[in-house]
Structures are given as C-alpha cells and as structure tokens.
Amino acid sequence: xxxxxxxxxxxxxxxxxxxxxxxxxxxxxxxxxxxxxxxxxxxxxxxxxxxxxxxxxxxxxxxxxxxxxxxxxxxxxxxxxxxxxxxxxxxxxxxxxxxxxxxxxxxxxxxxxxxxxxxxxxxxxxxxxxxxxxxxxxxxxxxxxxxxxxxxxxxxxxxxxxxxxxxxxxxxxxxxxxxxxxxxxxxxxxxxxxxxxxxxxxxxxxxxxxxxxxxxxxxxxxxxxxxxxxxxxxxxxxxxxxxxxxxxxxxxxxxxxxxxxxxxxxxxxxxxxxxxxxxxxxxxxxxxxxxxxxxxxxxxxxxxxxxxxxxxxxxxxxxxxxxxx
Amino acid sequence: xxxxxxxxxxxxxxxxxxxxxxxxxxxxxxxxxxxxxxxxxxxxxxxxxxxxxxxxxxxxxxxxxxxxxxxxxxxxxxxxxxxxxxxxxxxxxxxxxxxxxxxxxxxxxxxxxxxxxxxxxxxxxxxxxxxxxxxxxxxxxxxxxxxxxxxxxxxxxxxxxxxxxxxxxxxxxxxxxxxxxxxxxxxxxxxxxxxxxxxxxxxxxxxxxxxxxxxxxxxxxxxxxxxxxxxxxxxxxxxxxxxxxxxxxxxxxxxxxxxxxxxxxxxxxxxxxxxxxxxxxxxxxxxxxxxxxxxxxxxxxxxxxxxxxxxxxxxxxxxxxxxxxxxxxxxxxxxxxxxxxxxxxxxxxxxxxxxxxxxxxxxxxxxxxxxxxxxxxxxxxxxxxxxxxxxxxxxxxxxxxxxxxxxxxxxxxxxxxxxxxxxxxxxxxxxxxxxxxxxxxxxxxxxxxxxxxxxxxxxxxxxxxxxxxxxxxxxxxxxxxxxxxxxxxxxxxxxxxxxxxxxxxxxxxxxxxxxxxxxxxxxxxxxxxxxxxxxxxxxxxxxxxxxxxxxxxxxxxxxxxxxxxxxxxxxxxxxxxxxxxxxxxxxxxxxxxxxxxxxxxxxxxxxxxxxxxxxxxxxxxxxxxxxxxxxxxxxxxxxxxxxx
Numbered sequence: 024x025x026x027x028x029x030x031x032x033x034x035x036x037x038x039x040x041x042x043x044x045x046x047x048x049x050x051x052x053x054x055x056x057x058x059x060x061x062x063x064x065x066x067x068x069x070x071x072x073x074x075x076x077x078x079x080x081x082x083x084x085x086x087x088x089x090x091x092x093x094x095x096x097x098x099x100x101x102x103x104x105x106x107x108x109x110x111x112x113x114x115x116x117x118x119x120x121x122x123x124x125x126x127x128x129x130x131x132x133x134x135x136x137x138x139x140x141x142x143x144x145x146x147x148x149x150x151x152x153x154x155x156x157x158x159x160x161x162x163x164x165x166x167x168x169x170x171x172x173x174x175x176x177x178x179x180x181x182x183x184x185x186x187x188x189x190x191x192x193x194x195x196x197x198x199x200x201x202x203x204x205x206x207x208x209x210x211x212x213x214x215x216x217x218x219x220x221x222x223x224x225x226x227x228x229x230x231x232x233x234x235x236x237x238x239x240x241x242x243x244x245x246x247x248x249x250x251x252x253x254x255x256x257x258x259x260x261x262x263x264x265x266x267x268x269x270x271x272x273x274x275x276x277x278x279x280x281x282x283x284x285x286x287x288x289x290x291x292x293x294x295x296x297x298x299x300x301x302x303x304x305x306x307x308x309x310x311x312x313x314x315x316x317x318x319x320x321x322x323x324x325x326x327x328x329x330x331x332x333x334x335x336x337x338x339x340x341x342x343x344x345x346x347x348x
Numbered sequence: 349x350x351x352x353x354x355x356x357x358x359x360x361x362x363x364x365x366x367x368x369x370x371x372x373x374x375x376x377x378x379x380x381x382x383x384x385x386x387x388x389x390x391x392x393x394x395x396x397x398x399x400x401x402x403x404x405x406x407x408x409x410x411x412x413x414x415x416x417x418x419x420x421x422x423x424x425x426x427x428x429x430x431x432x433x434x435x436x437x438x439x440x441x442x443x444x445x446x447x448x449x450x451x452x453x454x455x456x457x458x459x460x461x462x463x464x465x466x467x468x469x470x471x472x473x474x475x476x477x478x479x480x481x482x483x484x485x486x487x488x489x490x491x492x493x494x495x496x497x498x499x500x501x502x503x504x505x506x507x508x509x510x511x512x513x514x515x516x517x518x519x520x521x522x523x524x525x526x527x528x529x530x531x532x533x534x535x536x537x538x539x540x541x542x543x544x545x546x547x548x549x550x551x552x553x554x555x556x557x558x559x560x561x562x563x564x565x566x567x568x569x570x571x572x573x574x575x576x577x578x579x580x581x582x583x584x585x586x587x588x589x590x591x592x593x594x595x596x597x598x599x600x601x602x603x604x605x606x607x608x609x610x611x612x613x614x615x616x617x618x619x620x621x622x623x624x625x626x627x628x629x630x631x632x633x634x635x636x637x638x639x640x641x642x643x644x645x646x647x648x649x650x651x652x653x654x655x656x657x658x659x660x661x662x663x664x665x666x667x668x669x670x671x672x673x674x675x676x677x678x679x680x681x682x683x684x685x686x687x688x689x690x691x692x693x694x695x696x697x698x699x700x701x702x703x704x705x706x707x708x709x710x711x712x713x714x715x716x717x718x719x720x721x722x723x724x725x726x727x728x729x730x731x732x733x734x735x736x737x738x739x740x741x742x743x744x745x746x747x748x749x750x751x752x753x754x755x756x757x758x759x760x761x762x763x764x765x766x767x768x769x770x771x772x773x774x775x776x777x778x779x780x781x782x783x784x785x786x787x788x789x790x791x792x793x794x795x796x797x798x799x800x801x802x803x804x805x806x807x808x809x810x811x812x813x814x815x816x817x818x819x820x821x822x823x824x825x826x827x828x829x830x831x832x833x834x835x836x837x838x839x840x841x842x843x844x845x846x847x848x849x850x851x852x853x854x855x856x857x858x859x860x861x862x863x864x865x866x867x868x869x870x871x872x873x874x875x876x877x878x879x880x881x882x883x884x885x886x887x888x889x890x891x892x893x894x895x896x897x898x899x900x901x902x903x904x905x906x907x908x909x910x911x912x913x914x915x916x917x918x919x920x921x922x923x924x925x926x927x928x929x930x931x932x933x934x935x936x937x938x939x940x941x942x943x944x945x946x947x948x949x950x951x952x953x954x955x956x957x958x959x960x961x962x963x964x965x966x967x968x969x970x971x972x973x974x975x976x977x978x979x980x981x982x983x984x985x986x987x988x989x990x991x992x
Contacts (some may be wrong), residue, residue: 191744
C-alpha cells in the first residue's frame with residue numbers, strides 16, 4: 024500500500040474537520056460557543072448603536088427617577104442573563120472536559136511514547152513483548168477505532184504536540200511526562216506541527232499521523248519490525264558503505280546494520296515515510312538528495328550538518344536510503 | 349519634607365486675584381534652571397509624564413514596525429525576506445516592546461499626567477522619584493533597541509520560557525538582555541504605581557470623598573495596586589533567570605532539581621494581571637469620554653467602581669489558563685476556568701452601564717466617542733473569544749495558535765489602544781492647548797477600525813486551520829497563504845491610520861484651534877485649570893461639592909487657599925472624606941534622579957555581561973543615593989501663618 028501526501032493539507036490539519044472521539048466533543052462545544060457568542064454580540068452591539076442613535080442630539084430629556092429605575096432594571100436583567108449564560112456554558116464545558124479527559128476503553132489502548140527534539144519527533148511504540156518495540160520518527164501510524172495513548176516528554180526544550188483534527192495540544196516538557204489520547208474514526212492522513220516556541224526551526228517541526236484500518240495497520244507494523252531488505256544492486260551497496268563510513272552514522276540508526284546512534288531520527292524504514300526533515304519536504308529522491316547535501320539551506324539552524332560527499336556518493340547514499348522501505 | 353498644620357482663619361481672596369502672589373507662585377513652581385540643565389533636572393510631573401507618553405508612543409511605533417516586518421514575511425508561504433533568526437528577534441522584540449515598553453508605561457504615564465489634575469492636586473506625591481522612574485524606563489527602551497541593532501536582539505519571545513531561554517539553549521546575551529529590560533520596566537512601573545496610589549488617596553481636592561473620585565482615577569488606583577502585587581513576581585522570575593544564566597543557580601534546570609514549570613507560574617502570575625493592567629485604564633478612559641459626550645454622569649457609579657475592583661482581584665486567579673497544556677490536574681483547571689468565566693461578569697456590568705448612560709444621555713459623536721464605539725465593536729469580540737478560551741478542552745485546541753493571537757489583539761487593541769486614541773483626542777487640548785482635527789480624526793478612526801478587523805479577524809480562522817504561533821514561515825500546501833495575505837494587507841491599513849494620527853498631531857500643534865479651559869464641557873477637575881496647565885497646575889485648589897464636579901457650578905468653581913507661595917506645597921487630605929489635613933512640602937528640581945537612574949542602569953546592563961557589573965553599579969549608586977537623601981536646611985519658617 025503506497026501512501027501519498029495530500030496535495031494540500033487543508034482539511035487534514037483543521038479543527039473544523041474533527042476525526043476522533045475527543046475532537047468531535049470539543050467541536051460540538053465550539054459550535055455552541057460560537058452560536059451563543061454571535062447572539063450576545065449582536066444584541067450588545069444593537070443595544071449600543073440604538074442608545075447612540077436615539078439619544079444623539081436629542082432634546083434634553085430630564086433624568087427622572089423613573090428613567091433611572093428602568094435603566095437599573097435593564098442593567099440588572101442584562102447582568103443576570105450574563106450570569107445564567109456563563110453558568111450554562113460552565114456546565115457544558117465541565118461535561119466535555121470530563122468526557123475528553125481519558126479514553127473509556129483504556130485497557131485496549133495502543134501506547135506510544137513521543138519525545139520532542141529540536142526539531143523533530145522521536146516515536147517509540149510500546150509493547151509488552153520486547154521484540155515488538157518499534158522506533159520511528161516524524162510519522163505515527165495508528166489503527167482506527169482504537170484508543171491511542173501517548174506519553175509525551177522532551178530531552179531539550181519545551182515542545183507541544185497537536186494534531187488539530189484529532190486532539191488538543193499537550194506540552195512536551197523536560198523533566199515531566201504528559202499524557203494525550205485520541206481514537207480516530209476516519210482513516211486518513213493528518214498533519215500537525217509543534218505548538219510551543221522551541222527555537223530557530225520551530226516553524227519546521229511537523230508530524231504526520233496515518234490512520235489506517237486495523238488490518239492495514241498490523242501489516243505496516245509487522246513490516247516495520249523487520250530489518251530492511253539488505254541492498255542487492257551495486258549502487259545501493261555503495262550507498263550503504265558511504266552511509267556507514269560518512270558522518271551519517273554518528274547520529275542515525277538503521278536496523279540490521281552497525282549504525283545505532285540515537286542523536287537523530289531512526290532511519291530503518293526511512294524510505295517508507297511520507298515526509299523528510301519533520302514534515303518539511305515530501306519524501307522524493309531529489310528532495311532527499313538536496314536535504315543530505317545541505318540541510319542548512321532547507322532548515323537553517325537544524326542540528327544536521329552539511330555532509331561533503333562526491334556527486335556519486337550522494338546519489339548512492341540517496342538510493343540506499345530511499346530503498347529502506 | 350515637612351507637614352505643617354493648616355491655619356485656622358479662613359482666606360478671604362483667592363490667590364488668582366492677587367498678582368504678586370501669582371508671580372511668586374509661578375517663580376516657585378517653574379523649573380529653577382533653563383536650557384538643557386533645566387530639562388534634565390525638572391521634576392514637574394506634567395513634563396515627566398509628557399516625556400513618558402512620547403517615549404511610549406515611539407515604542408508603539410517601533411513595535412509596530414516589528415509587527416509590519418512579521419506581516420511582510422508571512423504575507424506569502426515559504427517567503428525568504430526574513431530568516432528564522434531575524435524573524436524570532438522581530439516577534440520577541442514586538443511582544444516585549446508592546447507589553448513592557450508601550451502598554452504599561454503609556455497607561456501609567458496617562459495616570460501620572462491626569463491623576464493629579466483630576467483630583468485637583470498640584471503635583472504627584474514624590475516628584476523626584478517620578479523623574480527617576482522615567483529615566484530608568486528610558487534606559488530600558490534604549491538598551492533593548494541598541495542591543496537589537498547590535499544583533500543581540502532578544503529571540504526568546506516576550507515570555508522567555510525556560511529551558512529555551514536558559515543557559516543551555518540560549519547562548520550569547522540575548523536572554524540576559526530580555527531579563528534586564530524587563531527589570532527596568534518593573535522599577536518604573538512600581539514607582540509610577542506608588543505615585544498614583546498616594547496621589548489619589550492623599551492629595552485629593554477638599555470634598556472629593558471616595559464616592560466622588562472620577563472613574564479614570566479609580567481605574568488607575570486599581571491598576572496601581574495590581575502593579576504592586578504583580579510586578580514583583582516577574583522581577584523575581586527574571587532575576588532568577590539572570591542568575592541561572594550568570595552564576596549557574598539551576599533554579600529552572602530539571603537535571604539539577606529545578607523545574608521548567610516554576611518559571612511559567614512566576615511569569616504568568618504576573619503575565620495575566622499584566623493584561624488587565626493594560627486594559628483597565630482603558631475602561632477608565634471610556635468612562636471619562638462617555639460621561640462627557642453623553643452629557644450625564646455615568647449610570648451606576650458604585651457598580652462601575654466595584655466592577656473595576658472585582659476585575660483587579662479576579663485577574664490574579666486566572667494565570668493558569670495560560671498553562672492548560674502543561675497540564676494541571678482536572679479539578680485545578682476547572683477552578684481556573686470558573687475564575688476566567690467569572691471575570692466576564694464585571695466587564696459585562698461596565699458595558700451595560702455605559703450603554704445605559706448613552707441611552708439616557710444626549711450623545712455627541714465627536715472623535716473620542718467614535719473610538720469608544722470602536723472599543724465596543726472590537727473589544728467585545730475579544731471578550732467573547734476570551735470566554736471561549738477559558739474552556740480547557742477548547743483552549744487545548746487553540747492555545748498557541750493564531751486564534752489566540754487574534755483573541756488578545758482584539759482584547760488589547762480594543763480594550764487599550766482604541767480607548768487610548770480616544771483619550772488622545774479627548775485630552776490633547778488639555779495637554780497642548782490646541783484641538784486635534786476632527787476630520788483627520790474620523791479618517792484615522794475608520795482606517796484603524798477597518799485595519800484592525802482585516803488584520804486580526806482572519807487569524808481566528810488560521811488558528812483553527814492549524815497555524816501555530818511564532819513560526820517564521822509555512823508550507824504552501826497548508827493553504828494558509830490567502831488569509832495571511834489578507835492579514836498583511838490589513839496591517840498596511842493600520843499603519844496608514846497611525847500615519848494619519850501623526851499628521852494630525854503635527855498639524856494641530858502648529859495650527860489647531862485654541863482649546864480654552866474646557867472645550868468639551870467635561871465635568872472633571874483637570875478642565876478647571878488652563879490648557880495647558882501652568883507649572884503649578886492649580887494656583888487655587890478647587891473644592892468639590894458633588895460628584896457632578898464642574899457641572900455643579902460651571903464658571904464659579906469654589907476654591908480654597910492657604911498653601912504657601914514661596915515653596916512647593918501640596919494639600920494633603922484625609923483618605924475617606926478628603927478633608928484638609930496638612931500641607932506637604934515637595935522637593936525642588938534635582939539632578940540626583942537622573943544620576944541614580946544612570947548608575948542603576950549601569951548595574952543592570954553591566955550584569956548582562958559580567959556578574960561583577962552589578963557589584964560595581966551598586967557601589968556607584970550608593971553615594972548617589974546618599975547625595976539624593978542628604979538633608980537640607982529648611983528654606984523658610986516652618987510654622988507660619990500665611991493666610992491671605
């Protein structure tokens with residue numbers, strides 16, 4: 024199954040298209056608040072402009088006790104209405120707050136750890152069986168109709184995890200662990216990006232969520248658990264050699280090879296991912312090549328340095344990485 | 349400083365009827381030096397406050413240029429006008445300028461100019477301290493922008509969250525510059541707050557009991573108390589940050605037992621009241637303008653005062669709603685939701701009272717009143733979205749997105765800048781003696797109203813479409829380009845509105861209509877003196893006989909006399925009923941405030957570069973403080989009956 028980035032993210036990154044259990048409830052609350060706010064706004068503005076119009080340059084009407092009393096009644100009534108509306112809103116809000124606090128079926132949840140880095144997302148799927156632990160980056164696949172529980176933390180500065188269609192945001196704070204959850208109901212690709220200012224490349228720290236049917240998800244998961252097919256053709260073999268002898272290996276890991284560093288994203292199945300550089304570029308061979316050649320041009324300030332490779336080596340290592348499906 | 353009992357016998361003629369006494373009074377209050385020295389040594393609250401207002405307005409313009417650069421960069425996707433480093437400096441400087449160097453100083457400066465006049469006093473309570481506060485603030489402004497030009501502009505936001513602003517992730521001096529700039533404004537803010545509280549509580553004109561204080565003065569009193577309670581938190585916080593960076597205290601470093609969240613509590617316990625500190629004076633200005641232009645006393649005076657006080661108290665119970673995503677336990681968050689919702693009630697009460705005032709008054713639609721209507725149109729949208737973001741689940745969706753950017757610009761432009769422009773049109777004649785042009789004023793109003801809405805309304809939608817804050821660029825595929833372009837066009841309209849205002853000010857200063865004492869037929873005491881007021885503001889202290897103020901006896905304001913003419917004295921009255929209590933001698937002009945401000949500024953700026961800077965600066969400051977406080981021989985007999 025080949026997944027494609029949507030040509031435009033609009034709708035795949037939007038509070039207006041809730042696609043999970045908590046997001047639906049929040050969108051309902053939002054709709055209610057917008058309707059009430061519009062009514063309140065129209066009433067107050069109409070009252071203001073009526074007050075100005077009717078009193079503008081009118082003859083001096085004496086301020087009688089009776090007029091002051093009727094003003095008093097009107098202000099009291101308006102204040103009482105404000106209190107009642109706010110109280111109704113509070114009750115509704117607390118109800119939604121309770122409903123979205125935790126999944127109902129937590130026992131069945133999929134557990135994923137997300138660790139924020141400047142400026143990418145480390146993703147670790149948890150499992151009771153150690154051989155089924157899975158590390159990846161910047162892309163999370165989840166089954167639909169199953170709660171997903173995220174454990175959020177950070178190793179450097181504060182980041183914030185937010186997928187507008189799926190859940191409200193939670194911060195990733197060094198020294199703390201936070202929870203977030205969602206249960207996707209519509210298969211599809213969703214995008215989000217870091218919501219807490221985290222330094223130079225805060226703007227280029229996006230993440231992609233791929234929600235699949237349980238069968239597709241299992242197939243993907245089992246494929247990811249396998250080490251990638253060793254390269255067979257000479258170009259990719261050369262590419263692997265370049266990778267293992269160039270600075271790449273100092274920061275990145277590739278399953279089934281001696282590369283095991285954890286400074287940068289795990290690249291075991293990098294060829295199967297939709298984006299590069301944390302959601303910045305579509306994953307195409309030419310994009311990967313320009314990224315390796317000069318990351319600072321695409322993401323100035325990123326921690327990955329430019330790697331000086333010959334033209335042939337660059338092509339080889341690109342072919343090798345793209346082959347890591 | 350001395351206080352002498354008031355003479356027993358009643359005065360017969362007011363001072364203003366005695367030319368000799370008037371001449372002596374003029375000599376006493378006028379600056380004792382001319383030229384540059386006089387400019388540097390003056391302690392006249394009106395001169396100091398004018399400098400404050402002009403400096404703060406310059407900061408508004410600079411912060412606006414920062415914002416214009418951001419809008420330029422964001423006007424289309426994947427733009428390359430600003431890189432991430434420069435963009436981060438621009439947005440951080442914009443926020444810090446607008447919050448710390450424009451909004452709060454501008455509001456306190458309006459208070460420093462008008463509170464003494466509105467309560468019928470000749471001066472603020474501590475004129476030298478006042479001058480010191482201004483110079484500290486000025487040094488902070490210059491420091492921030494000099495550093496910006498030297499490419500050490502702050503890049504950690506106006507909030508400087510740790511660990512990003514901590515020693516590990518913010519190399520260089522940029523975060524230190526932020527911490528010390530904030531320190532400068534804290535000092536100036538607290539000084540201004542003390543002035544305003546003492547002046548409003550102890551120097552009111554006889555007869556101005558607590559229930560006759562103009563609402564603008566009440567709003568400044570509430571804000572001043574808030575400043576005194578809120579500013580120390582960020583003072584402590586920013587010095588903790590400076591210590592973490594300079595001497596490795598690890599207060600915010602989780603690896604050494606510190607905590608990153610502690611910073612957020614310290615910052616927002618100040619930061620949330622800060623928002624109310626900025627717009628409560630705006631509410632006071634609205635009350636002044638509505639009273640004058642509806643030609644009746646405000647409806648529900650007691651409710652208005654209590655609403656201001658309630659807002660000031662509740663503002664301290666809201667800070668966690670900036671931290672819902674960190675997160676807190678659900679029960680705790682519910683408390684802060686409820687508090688955030690409750691604060692809508694006093695705001696609502698004030699809005700209803702203004703509507704009732706206009707409904708039963710006779711409204712004149714001059715430019716100040718137009719800005720009041722602009723306040724209604726803009727601020728209420730911000731208030732309603734404010735109630736929305738009080739909801740924890742909804743806030744988690746829009747927190748740190750452009751929805752929140754839209755929300756607080758509606759609140760702060762609507763709640764502070766619209767009233768401020770209204771107040772400029774309203775009080776400009778008092779400060780300069782000339783009227784601003786009504787035609788240009790209407791142009792400015794409409795451009796500003798349109799510009800603000802075109803710029804900020806689309807941001808609500810952008811935020812809901814996933815656009816997060818503080819990003820220097822975005823992908824074309826996100827589809828955010830069109831609305832961002834609209835917002836950037838709106839920014840041009842706002843800029844043209846501000847240019848119209850500047851043209852109006854320059855043209856009116858040269859050839860505006862002469863205002864006279866009370867051009868708007870207002871009720872409060874600042875309109876009882878000349879426009880502009882003379883050095884001593886009130887030769888005769890007005891006496892207040894009812895809440896109607898000047899409307900009570902328009903051309904025949906009762907006055908009292910008995911203050912000496914040969915030295916600067918103000919009348920001290922009782923807190924509650926404002927009965928005359930004593931005379932308070934004020935100090936003369938002095939260079940010490942400027943010198944001390946330079947020494948303190950040197951200490952804090954030095955501390956940016958080396959911890960020893962603080963020690964050296966303190967050693968220099970001590971003898972200056974001593975010189976300031978050195979007692980002087982009395983200049984005249986203390987107990988003298990100088991009844992005229």
